[in-house]
Each structure stands twice: as structure tokens, then as C-alpha cells.
Amino acid sequence: MSRLSHSRRAVARKTDDAYLRELGYEPVLTRRMGPFGNFAISFSVISVLSGCMTLYGFGLNTGGPSVMLWGWIVVGAMVMFIGWGLAEVTSAYPTSGALYYQAEQLGGRKWGWYTGWLNLLGLLGAIAGIDYGAALFTGAFLNLQWGFEPTPGKIMVIFLCILALHATLNLFGVRLVSILNSVSVWWHLGGVTVIVGALTIVPSHHQPADFVFGEFVNNTGWSSPLYVAVLGLLLAQYTFCGYDASAHLSEETTDAQVSASRGIIHAIGWSWLAGFVLLAGLTFAIQDYAGTVGTATGVPPAQIFLDALGVGGAKALLLVVIVAQLFCGNAETAAASRMVFAFSRDKALPGSHLWRQTSNGTPRKAVLLSVACAAVLALPSLYSPVAYAAITSINVIGITPAYAIPIFLRVKNRHRFQPGPWNLGSWGVTVGTIAVVWVAFVTVLFCLPQTRPDGGALVTVETFNYAPVALLVVLALAWGWWRKQGSSYEVPAKAFDRSASRYEDEVV
DSSP states (O other), X not given: OOXXXXXXXXXXXXXHHHHHHHTTOOOOSOOOBOHXXXXXXXXXXXXXXXXXHHTHHHXXXXXXXXXXXXXXXXXXXXXXXXXXXXXXXXXXXXXXXXXXXXXXXXXXXXXXXXXXXXXXXHHHXXXXXXXXXXXXXXXXXXXXXXXXXXXXXXXXXXXXXXHHHHHHHXXXXXXXXXXXXXXXXXXXXXXXXXXXXXXXXXXXXXXXXXXXXXXXXXOSSOOOHHHHHHHTTHHHHHHTOOTTHHHHTGGGBTTHHHHHHHHHHHHHHHHHXXXXXXXHHHHHTOSOHHHHHTOTTSOHHHHHHHXXXXXXXXXXXXXXXXXXXXXXXXXXXXXXXXXXHHHHHTTOSTTHHHHTOOBTTXXXXXXXXXXXXXXXXXXXXXXXXXXXXXXXXXXXXXXXXXXXXXXXXXXXXXTTOOOOSSOOGGGXXXXXXXXXXXXXXXXXXXXXXXXXXXXXXXXXXXXXXXXHHHHHHHHHHHHXXXXXXXXXXXXXXXXXXXXHHOOOOOOO
């Protein structure tokens, strides 16, 4: 579906800046990112070497190998439907605001407002999840190298240092971000090849195929295999987040109406393939399942590297993973900061006059706000052993519904939707409907408790999934800020077709 048909190519395309003005915005960001760079930022944010690796231990306990491998295939297929639907809407509305601008144009001001707040929650949760995962892997490397004890406090310090690094890199502008993302693509593909190749060639023992694709493990405390299996989908669904980065960077991309849409689809497709190879390679190489789950490093993939390759090989592969995770976090910081900038440009955030400012074409204050909020979201990790899974759930339940809203509105208002040059033609409604149903399912799923403590209690402070609380807090903040400031929120309608592109507000 990513190949443009003759009828799609027939849709006329204007210059990027001219079309942006017709959408209601004066260009202020630097447009220096090409099609490959746009694809690279979404591929870097999805980052199979971040999502798959950091939640691999969660997967070992929540369904085990069979759920990880088959879940990856199923979730990847469903995410392709979301990607196709989002790419079609992005082609029509290529702005930094992305999802919330699309929702506003297709449904009205309140739709745009709440979509923006959900998108913002998901993006900030993604920065926290990615960089905290990188801190965990860094702690595991330091443990192997110098006997470093990866306590929650020490991991938090590493996490804050990584956040500071990503803030600094993003302050230099989109050109550096684009170069780093281009390098990131080859680092990820090369890294997966090296890791899987080493785990295939070096160990003398590998798990049989019936173990990799058929072994079910339940260490959650819940008795229902079905419940545990669907919880295990978090690994794949969390990894397949962040491809809206291509849309958020569209105001800095050339030929944005096509490049951003293709960037979304190609990033999902290549990640789907690379992630499956990586998960299979890791799982075949497990030498001691119980020892991997209970590893002293705190990172099960590190234990797989140790058992299969020895200390030297483990440290080398950990460095490959850590660098990939740093690329990922840097790309996500760029995407989140553009969302903060765009939402503030339309006066939707407290202190919008600060966050919408740019310096040399870069929203530097928006960058700083993004990393500061990510730091706050990760603070519960200091006292809760399941907080990291909750952080990843925040990413999923914030950003995934935000993906579905503009797709839902495109289906609902199908006769009003004006497609861009990349579109699905007659398949748009079918694809969009499947995407929305899947999103509704996973949103409910990841609000549920993920582990059950010993002693019969359903939930304790240590095992509580606080992701729904974060979601409710953000929705409450959005509702309160709407009542106070909603009258000043004004997303521009298309300048050339204002009457057709703005609809009456609907109750949300």
C-alpha cells in the first residue's frame, strides 16, 4: 500500500512551505531533512535494540518465548494497519503538530485538544522509557566492567545524565539530529546482524525450535494463561511506538506530503523484520532460563550474552545496544520537542509563550521542557520494581489512542476528508476501522495490573500499574486547562478552504 497508484500521483503537490501556509502556519523551522532522514527518525525511535531489549525480561516472565515471538508477528501486523491509516492522514496534514492538528481539522477543536494532550503524554513517556532503559543497560555494562552495583538510585543518576546528553544534542538543531538518525539506521541494522550472528555462531548449545516458538512461562502471579498472554503483548506494542516522529518532523522535511508518510510505513516494516530476527536470535541462545530471568546484572539480555559469549563478548554487545538506545532516545527527544513547540504555537500548554520560541530554527525551550517532564515520569522507579513497565505502558496508552483518533475521524468524516498525494484509495475506511479496533483493545489492556503479589492481594504499592493514573491526571489537566484557556486555543484551518476543513465541535 506504500506504492502510489496512478490516481494518487495525480494529486497535485505544492511546494512544502506554500502548502504549510495553506494549512495556516508560517514556516519558522529549518527544512533540512530529506526523505531518508525522515524515515530514519521513526526507525530510530521504534528502535528494536531499545524496546525489544529493555522489555525482554518482562517478556520472559509474561508469557515467555512463545508470546514474545508470536506476539511480535501479530502486533507488527496490526501496527501496520495503524501506520497505513496514520500515513494517509499525515499526507493531507504534514505539520509539526501532527496528530492533534489532524484531529482538529477532521473533527473540531476539542478533538484536537484532547488528542494533543494524549500525544504529549505518550511522547514524554517514551523519552522516559527509552532513556531509563538505556540507563539499565549502562548499569549492566558497568557491573561487568567494574563490579558496579546497579541500585535504583544509581540507575536514576545515569538516567538523568542521559537525559542531559539528549537535551544538549537537540539544542544544536535538526541538521545534527538528522545526521545522527541516518547513522542510527545503519547502527541498528548492523547491530542486529552482529548480535544475532554472534549468538548463532559462537555458542555450542541452542534451544530447540519448539521451545522458542512454543514455550509458555507465567511468573506474573495471575492464573489465567490468556490474561498473561495478552499482557505479554506489551513488549511488541511498546517497541512499535514513536513512528509519528516522521509526522512531527514534517515541517523540517522536504517533499513532506509523501516523505513523512513513507517514513512511517518503511520504519514500521523494517523494524518488524529486524525485531523478529533479534528476538529469535536472543531466545535460541538462552543457556539457563531461570538464571537469565534472575540475573544479577538486572538485564536478562546481558546474561544471555554472558552465558553464550563470555564476559568480553557480552561487554562488546552491550555497548552496541547502549549506543543504539542513545540514538533512539535522542530521536524521541526531537519528536517530543516538536510536539511541545507545535502545541504551544496554538496556545494549548501552560507557559506556551515560552515553549513556542525558536532560536536559529530550533525550539530549544521545548527541548528542555520535554526532558524535564520525562525525568519526573521516571521518579517512581526509585521505589517501585514494576515502575519501568508502567512507564512503557504510559507511552502505549498515551500515544496509541492519539494515533487512532485522527484515523477514526478520517473514517467517520470520510466524505469530507481531502486526501493527500499518499493515500489508500478505497481501502482507507477498511484499514482505518481495523486500526481503531486494535487501538481500543490495547489501550484497555495496558491499564490492567501486570503482576499479582504473593499473599493473595490483587495489587500492592510495589506492583501497582500507575500508568492509568498518569493518563487520568493528564486528561484532568487537559480538561481543567480547556475550561480556563480553551477559548484562546486556535488551530488554523486551511487558509484556502476554511469552510470545508473546520467542523462544529463535538462533545468529547
